[in-house]
Amino acid sequence: MSSLARWCHRHRLAVLLIWVGLLIGLGAGAGAAGSAFGNSPTSQNTDSARAGALLQGASNSAAGKSGRIVWQAEGGKVTAPAVAKAMTAALDRVSRAPGVAAVGGPYTAQGAAQVSKDGRTAYATVAFDRDVQDAQVEHVQELATAPESESLHIALNGQAFTVNPEPNPVADAMGIALAFVVLLFVFRAVWVAVLPIVTAIVGVGTSAVAVILLSHVISLSSTTLTLGSLIGLGVGIDYALFVVNRHRAQLKAGTGVAESIAEALNTSGRAVVFAGLTVVVALLGMLTLNVGIINGMAVGAAVTVVLTVLAALTLLPALLGMIGPRILGRRERRAVAAGVRGAAGGTGWWGRWAERVQARPKAFGLLALAVLAALALPTLSLRLGASDDGNLPTTSTNRQAYDMIADGFGPGFNGPLVLAVQAPTAADRAAESKLVTALRRVDGVASAGAAPMKDGQRVGVVSVVPTTSPQSAATSDLIDRLRADVIPRAEQGTSMKVYVGGPTASNDDFASVLMGKLPLFVLVIAALGFLLLTVAFRSLLIPAVGAVLNLLSIGVAFGAIVVVFQYGHGASLLGLGAAGPIESFVPILVVGIMFGLSMDYQVFLVSRMREEWARTGDSHRAVRVGQAETGKVIAVAAAIMFCVFGSFVFGGMRVISEFGVSLAVAVALDALLIRMVVVPALMHLCGRANWWLPRRLDRALPNVSVEGPGHRPHPLPHPVPERRTAAPTG
Template identity: 85%
Template sequence: MSPLAHWCHRHRLAVVLVWVGLLLALGAGVGAAGSAFGNGSTSQDTDSARATALLQRASDSAAGKSGRVVWQADGGKVTEPAAERTMSGVLERVSAAPGVATVTGPYTATGAAQVSEDGTTAYATVAFDQDVTDAQIDHVERLATAAESNGLHIALNGQAFTANPEPNAVADAMGIVLAFAVLLFVFRAVWVAVLPIVTAVVGVGTSAVAVMLLSHVITLSDTTLTLGSLIGLGVGIDYALFIVNRHRANLMAGMGVAESTAKALNTSGRAVVFAGLTVVVALLGMLTLNIGIINGMAIGAAVTVALTVLAAITLLPALLGMIGPRVLGRAERRALAAPGGGPRSEDGVWARWARRVQDRPKALGLLALTVLAALALPTLTLRLGASDDGNLPTSSTNRQAYDMIADGFGPGFNGPLVLAVQAPTPADRAAQAKLVTALGKVDGVARAVAAPMKEGQTVGVISVVPTTSPQSAATSELIGHLREDVIPQAEQGTSLKVYVGGTTASNDDFASVLMSKLPLFVLVIAALGFLLLTVAFRSLLIPAVGAVLNLLSIGVAFGAIVMVFQYGFGASLLGLGAAGPIESFVPILVVGIMFGLSMDYQVFLVSRMREEWARTGDSHRAVRVGQAETGKVIAVAAAIMFCVFGSFVFGGMRVISEFGVSLAVAVALDSLLIRMVVVPALMHLCGHANWWLPRRLDKALPHVSVEGPSEESAPPRHPVREPQPAGLTD
């Protein structure tokens, strides 16, 4: 790493210009080609996927988007002349609007079922052409809501009228401002606050335009950019901070700028590369799940992390060369220039805390583990699903339409089950009719209706409306009951084939598939962490402890989203809408991301410990010094991540808010309790066993120096007996 640092320092202007040129070139490419984001298929080999495929094959033509216009009469009925006259005029104008294929309203002989039994609620279905534009849909929305009055409330929902929140630039800006404030408050030096943020923003900005271009090559979700910004800003600022902090320590030790930059990159820079590599590997490990929407998010996030690491080890050394000694505060520069200036023994808060952990490892370690276990406990009740309009804030028109439909027609009307029926013979069609009758008598079914089949048609559709909402656990149980008990009885003795599909069933199947893969994925990630740490630190105990504690961090992350989003604690205060199941793919991504972030802190902490162990051979001193010297920067890094992740909670996207809450809470507790209490406490208790590795395994494993070259090539054979020092450094 030293040659790279020296080259970037000597050619600092060229390095900066290359990064600026790269950003401009990629931006020009996006300006010319745009982006092509789209949600990849989430279907697996499931019953709902087979239902969808059957209906698509039987369909004469692909349908465009559709949505509902829902209205409710306050203090009256929607069938009263005034309300009917008003809404009939609205629907006529909507049907004549460009891009609209058909409008099916309630004021016809065939639309009587579109009025609720109490007559207070009605809806119309609007079907659009396949090539409808967003502008045309917006025009229809304005036409539909123009008749809103004191006595008539109108709201919209459905696929066509669902507003997909755009990435919130305010959330990015708020996270950056908070990170700057934290850095400035802690280090009291403007350039220390500016450099990590500039490096991270350049890395994230470059990756954003690169991901936009990549969306033309592979399918990337429309949330990929926001998720990439969330991760990239957090790790980018942290990675740059670790290097800048080591550079500042080197300058205070009397090194020149060039020498200090090279040594910082050769020590902390190595740890940054290794930590970034673990995050990328963890993210790309999700590709083994072979699920389209997760593949795209994982690739986009991995590209972002890789480019932020590249910026930290190339752009940052160039900027450090330009800034020179001004990376130190004025007081630090005056102290360095004064006679006898230079490094001083410190006995600050982190040094005192490190000694306290060494003195009472059992009590403090047990207390921290108890707190973490309690916070992770809600994970046992984790329920996966998919958010819908019912989870939106009550101010949303989609949520209002959802509530009106639920009040007027029942909660299950917002997510009916669609049964695809393959009935090639008259006997099969007779069995289908019996099935419809049987479905109507099933507990949990509000009604079951079969669509009329045309002459010669062999594929039919049965609509089943549950009595419970799409997100209810009872609806999931109903789906299982239909598949396991009711439908097999109807199929028995015939060639009839029935598959339960529709959005509600598809979401339920997707959640089941991911839930079944989650335990194995967690174990694979833990094993991967164990292997990487074994190679990095030539130890078996440290990787084993790290793998177990990484799982605990993931449990804390899950516990946080369960409490806020599934149970609804604090959700209203944060403006996050109603409680509901956790988005199915969120836990998988949280596992990969949190694994990488936990590994980051473990690498930065233990690499400094091993550096001291290699120098002195005293395990207790190595643990204490490593904790004391990295405690401040790890705490600051965690505070920055907490600010960045926390700012995304208010971005308006439920999925991103789930990531923000889980990662913010988990990172804060991981750094303060696990890395600053549990890890050093366990290492003090284990002593020299921390660094034990069988000789045969030591020879078989590749040698990777994470902490960089030390003053000693290997730890002394016998531990150095250390006198009781006043500070922490010799």
């Protein structure tokens, strides 16, 4: 690492130009190729997937996406001559528009059911060609909303007209600005605030254009860019900060600039590499789930982390070389010039706090664990699903159409269940009719009806409208009841097969699949983390404690999103919509991200402790000094991540807001309670046993030095009881 640092320092201008050229080159490629993001969270081998495949195979329609035009008359009825004339003309223009396959309006005998019972609301369905262009859909939107007036409100929803909230650049800017303020306030040096941010921005910017190009190769969700920005800015600033902090300490101790850069990269830089590796391993661990949309997000986020680490290891040393001693404040530079050397770690507020924890480890540890357990408790009621349009901002046309449909036809009309009925015989078709009759008597069903089957048709379609909204837990219960009770009774004694499908059922199945895989994924990630820390710190106890406490951090993250988004406490104040289920893939990604970030802090904290342990062989001193010397920078790093993650809460995207809330709360509490209280308290209680590793396992494991060459562990041939010493008073 020191050789890399010296090379980057000597060729600092070339390194800077290489990064600029890489960013411009990838940006040009992404601009020419465009993006190919998709948003289809499907699960194979589920009831809804089988229903979809059956209906798709039986359909000869060339139509592609569809949408719904909804209108509501203020103070009158949609059947009034003026309203009917205006909307009929608009629908006629829509039907002739390029890209439109068919339009089904309410002003015909067949469409009478598309007018609400009170006559105030009506809707029309629009089916598009498979190869319809975005510009053609936008043209249809303009034609459909043209008659809107003070007395006639028109809105659109459905697959074709879904408007995904765009990433909000203001959120990025807000997070960066807050991070700058935190760094400037703590370190009182402009360059300390600027360099970590510049390094992170370059890393995130390069990864963003790389991910856009990657979207042509693998399936990536449109939220991947925003998620990558959220993670990249947080870890990028933190990684650069750890290197800069070590460099500053060495400069204040009298080390020259070039040598200090090499030593900083050889110590903190190694910790950054290992910390980044843990995040990447945690993210790529999601590939074991074999879920397409999550695989893409994991790969995209991992690419972002890799490039931010690379920027911290190459671009940052070059920039530090350009800045020289100005990375220190003026007062600090004058002190160094006068021969005043920086004091050893363990002084100041964090030194005194480390001494308090050493003096009363049981009391501090138990209190912190009790607080964390209480905050993680809501995780027990976690419910996965998919929020519907009712959670969008009220200014959204999708939300307005949703509300009008719910008001006129009932909330379940926004997410009807689509039953695919395999009925090859006449007896099966008679059984389908009996099924429809039975469905109408089921609690939670507002209406049910079957589309007429043509001669020779072997697959029928039954539409079931629930009494509750698509995201409601009652709708999920209805789906389970239909599959477990109503449909099996109808199938009995026949060759008919019925599968419950449609977007609502598909989202419910997707949530069930992920919920079933979540426990195994957590165990796999915990095992990988344990293995990495065992290799890094030559210990069994430290990795075990780290893995368990990381699970507690994840519980705190889940508890935060359950309280805000599922219970709805504070969601409306933040403009995040009403209470609803947690998006299915959010907990999986939070597990991977949070486990990686928690490991980061564990690596930075314990690597300094192990460095001191290798030097002195005094476990209590090692824990105290490691906590004292890393406490400030870990707290600042957590504050930066809190600002970055918290800024995304206001970005206008519910999914990203869920990530922002969970990660912001969990990172702050992980750093301040777990790493600065629980971990050192437990390590003080365990003494020399912290560093014990069986000899055979020690020989079998590869040698990885997180602290840099020359830091060999203190000899410990067998566990030796250690007499506890009182915490120092000064």
